[in-house]
Amino acid sequence: MTATPSPQVDGRWRRRLARYAGPSTLLAVGVLLLFFDFGARVLATNDETRFPMLARDIVARGDWLLPRLGGLPHLNKPPLFAWLVALAAWPGGAVTQSSALWPSLVAAVGVLIATSWIGWRLWSREIGLAAGFIVLTTHGIFTLARAPMPDMMLCFVITAAMAAFVAAEFSGRRLSLAVFYVLLGVGFWTKGLAALLALAIVVVFSLHPARGWPVRRLALPAGLVLVSLMIAPWFVLGATSGGEQFVREIVMIDWVLWYLPVGHWRWRVITEPIGQTLSILLPWSPLLPFAVVSAVGMEAKTGVRKAALLLVWLGVVFVLVGASAQQRMRYYLPLCPPAALLIAVWYHQLTLRHRKVLGMTIAALVVAGLIVWQTADDARHNALTNLRALDPRTVKADTPIYAVDVPELVLAFYLDRPVVALHTDAASASDGRTPPIGYFAVADRVLPRWLDQRPVATIATGVVNGQGFSVLAPESLSRRQR
Structure with a gap:
């Protein structure tokens, strides 16, 4: 004789299923959108191949602290992302x-989850799910998830830090502030001082x-002391390896002066950020x-x-960047996360008939x-790359x-061999220096100068x-190849 479940048990299962159906569906859609073309896209720029090349150096030499590019320690960015690429390999x-x-x-899946959680915590489950879908389908998240940068x-990390701040500010969980500052430190090890955007917000x-x-x-x-303790090892490592050059060229030029607004005022100062x-x-x-x-x-x-x-989050990032x-x-x-949350909140304030059907239709399209x-x-x-x-x-x-x-770096990554970058006018035949012996991959736009000044032949x-x-x-x- 089989026992039939009581209405109370059946009701609990229905509520549990209803509670997790939305998040599970959103996560499944996220995985579909992010992974359906996994690995199909060629890495075609130095920016896209830099960290994979650093990861290759880690795997080959086992030096996790100072991975190298072209035989030199790469100090422009902390190595956390290169570590992650190496671990994935x-x-x-x-x-x-x-x-x-x-x-x-x-990380893109993490942005989806953190954004959804913030919307869920501050407003409702529906707003959280809508915000997660919107942030996933923005051009930025959807495309840059396919770039190993x-x-x-x-x-x-910034979105997760903001989620920790929401927990501290709106739920009174003071321990979450410690999580916030730890995430700032993790963000620094990811991309340097840009992680301080979250602190500014x-x-x-x-x-x-x-x-x-x-x-x-x-x-x-206390928070700044914690962050300082987390980031200090990188500065010590960089200063020990690079000396005064690290402070002058990396910290001051690449991390500070590189981003400061300089030069004459132009309309692009306003139009380009927009x-x-x-x-x-x-x-x-x-x-x-x-x-x-x-x-x-x-x-x-x-x-x-x-x-x-959300307005402050959006405004601070927009102004500083x-x-x-x-x-x-x-x-x-x-x-992308604050914009997605604002749009989700606005959408759920609209008085619409058949809101659920409309939302599902828009999402499917x-x-x-x-x-x-x-x-x-x-x-x-x-089709734009052929090596x-x-x-x-x-x-x-x-x-x-x-x-x-x-x-x-693109050539080195796909050929799996060293490729040395030369200046356009390197080793000119007219300057008395001896050109290096080897093959030269020369951009067509500077090719005439090279053909005029050097005893070389085009082979491909x-x-x-x-x-x-x-x-x-x-x-x-x-001639020997012939």
């Missing part, structure tokens, strides 16, 4: 085009006249102005400061559109390869990221 024993993507893809990891948010100076509420002295923001938030960026206006009105009515946190002299779309990636677009873009992008001109049938394995205005042609190049060899070497 460990099961297969080699850093490949596919294995190098794991840290960014997992530290920007996605930094975005995840919470300090500005806490500057409220009615609540007093934020030093005590944020436990700033354009980058609109681009990275597509297809949702047209809705952001409505969401911001709605959030301002909500804050004026309620004063509970939930919407204010927009004021930088260096403008890259990926620098604006930390805008967005998912289908992104898959079709990404598949086509992968094919278009991959067969440098395969072993063309260039000898025991002869050096030099790159002139061609991404040398190729293309990297749409940039044509020719493979040149000294005439003596090309």
Whole structure:
């Protein structure tokens, strides 16, 4: 005789299923969108291949503290992301085009989860799920998850730090402040001082006249000591290895002066940050102005400061990144979570019939559109790179390869051999210096100068990221190959 479940037990299972159905579905959609073309996209720039090359050096030499590029310690960025790429390659024993993507893809899933949690905690389950879907499908998260660069990891760390701050500020969990500061330290080891964006956000948010100076509420002295202890080893390591050059060229120039606004004022100072923001938030960026206006009105009515946190988060990142002299779309990636949350809150304030059906329809169209677009873009992008001109049938394995205005790290990554970058006018035949012996991958735009000044012959042609190049060899070497 089989016992039938009681209505109470059946009801509990139904509630549990209903509770986890939404998050499980969102996570499944996220995995589908992020992994459906796993490893299909060619890494076509030095920025995309830099950390995979550092990871290869770690795997080959076992030096985790000071991985090298071209035989020199790479001190421009802390090595955490290179560590993660190396760890992802460990099961297969080699850093490949596919294995190098794991840290960014997992970080993108982390951004989805952290954004959803913030929306769930501050408002509701529905807003959290909507925000998670929106942030996943922004142009920035969707595309940069496919690039083995530290920007996605930094975005995840900043978003997770903001989630820890939300737990401390709105749930009274003071221990979460310690988690916040630890995540700042992790962010520094990911991409240097850019991690302090999260600290700037919470300090500005806490500057409220009615609540007093934020030093005590944020436990700033203890927090800054904790962060300092976490980041000090990197400065000691860099100063020990690079000496005065590390302080002057890396810390001052690459980390500080590189981003400070310099030069004459131009309209691009205003238009470029706006354009980058609109681009990275597509297809949702047209809705952001409505969401911001709605959030301002909500804050004026309620004063509970939930919407204010998102507005400050969005504003601080936009102002600080927009004021930088260096403008890259990926620098604006930390805008995606607060923008997604604002849009989700605005959408759920609208009075709409059949909201659920409309939302599911929009989501299905967005998912289908992104898959079709990404598949086509992968094919278009991959067609812009062809390195067969440098395969072993063309260039000898025991002869050096030099790159002139061609991404040398891309060549080194796919050829799995050293490639030395040369200046455009290096070893000119007219300057008295002896040109190095080897093969030269020379960008077509500077090729005429090289053909005029050197006794070389063109033996093959190729293309990297749409940039044509020719493979040149000294005439003596090309005659031996014949």
